[in-house]
Amino acid sequence: MATPLHDDICQLVRDPINVAALVHHVRAPEDGAIFTFDGFVRNQSHSRATLYLDYEAYETMALAKMREIAAQLHEKYKIHRVAIAHRLGRLQIGETSVFIAVSAPHRAAAFDACRFAIDTLKRTVPIWKKEYFEDGAVWADGELPPAPAATPHAKPAS
Amino acid sequence: MATVSQSISLKVLFFGRLKEIVGHAEESLASTDAATIEQLFALYAARHPELAKFRPSLVASRNQEFAAWDTPLHTGDEVAFLPPVSGG
Numbered sequence: 001m002a003t004p005l006h007d008d009i010c011q012l013v014r015d016p017i018n019v020a021a022l023v024h025h026v027r028a029p030e031d032g033a034i035f036t037f038d039g040f041v042r043n044q045s046h047s048r049a050t051l052y053l054d055y056e057a058y059e060t061m062a063l064a065k066m067r068e069i070a071a072q073l074h075e076k077y078k079i080h081r082v083a084i085a086h087r088l089g090r091l092q093i094g095e096t097s098v099f100i101a102v103s104a105p106h107r108a109a110a111f112d113a114c115r116f117a118i119d120t121l122k123r124t125v126p127i128w129k130k131e132y133f134e135d136g137a138v139w140a141d142g143e144l145p146p147a148p149a150a151t152p153h154a155k156p157a158s
Numbered sequence: 159m160a161t162v163s164q165s166i167s168l169k170v171l172f173f174g175r176l177k178e179i180v181g182h183a184e185e186s187l188a189s190t191d192a193a194t195i196e197q198l199f200a201l202y203a204a205r206h207p208e209l210a211k212f213r214p215s216l217v218a219s220r221n222q223e224f225a226a227w228d229t230p231l232h233t234g235d236e237v238a239f240l241p242p243v244s245g246g
Contacts, residue, residue: 123243128174
């Protein structure tokens with residue numbers, strides 16, 4: 001296995017996300033800024049009171065997509081380190097479901113990278129949440145990831 | 159058809175509401191009728207008619223990469239049907 005180019009962290013966890021450890025991981029003497037995104041469980045959805053959420057993932061693919069996002073951040077922005085964690089299983093109101101930390105020598109790159117990371121995660125990482133209410137449960141509305149329309153060399157069915 | 163059908167073995171995964179319709183998350187399938195992802199989905203839609211209506215709002219993956227519906231399948235492939243994602 002190749003040595004990773006960057007000392008990033010991408011993880012799926014079932015216990016509470018250790019936010020302090022992730023921030024500590026990305027913080028280095030040559031940096032001047034860290035941006036973090038803390039996504040947590042809201043107490044309502046479309047004006048219905050939420051009881052709790054269940055998250056599930058296609059875990060191997062989700063981790064691969066999270067690592068792709070981290071790699072993209074290094075390509076697009078002058079940043080130092082990335083940490084991305086997503087929690088799975090049952091989450092109560094107020095618990096952190098996703099946490100992202102990006103460090104950089106200068107703030108603008110970390111700011112932009114953090115925004116790009118959460119927007120891309122929500123569009124491309126195969127994770128799903130089911131919302132539980134007093135009177136039932138629904139799979140949350142999601143985004144359809146961009147997928148190739150057709151294989152480049154596919155021939156018409158014969 | 160002149161070609162001889164060969165059976166291929168696949169691992170097929172379902173997530174979210176698809177898992178609830180099919181009744182389980184994962185199955186191994188040996189099939190002679192699924193040359194592409196689209197044909198594989200059609201096999202399951204025939205077994206579970208409720209699946210068919212979700213076809214326009216799904217994406218598929220082959221070996222953990224998003225894949226077009228006309229992607230040819232080979233023995234040993236892992237195919238997943240993915241509803242719109244809602245992480246975060």
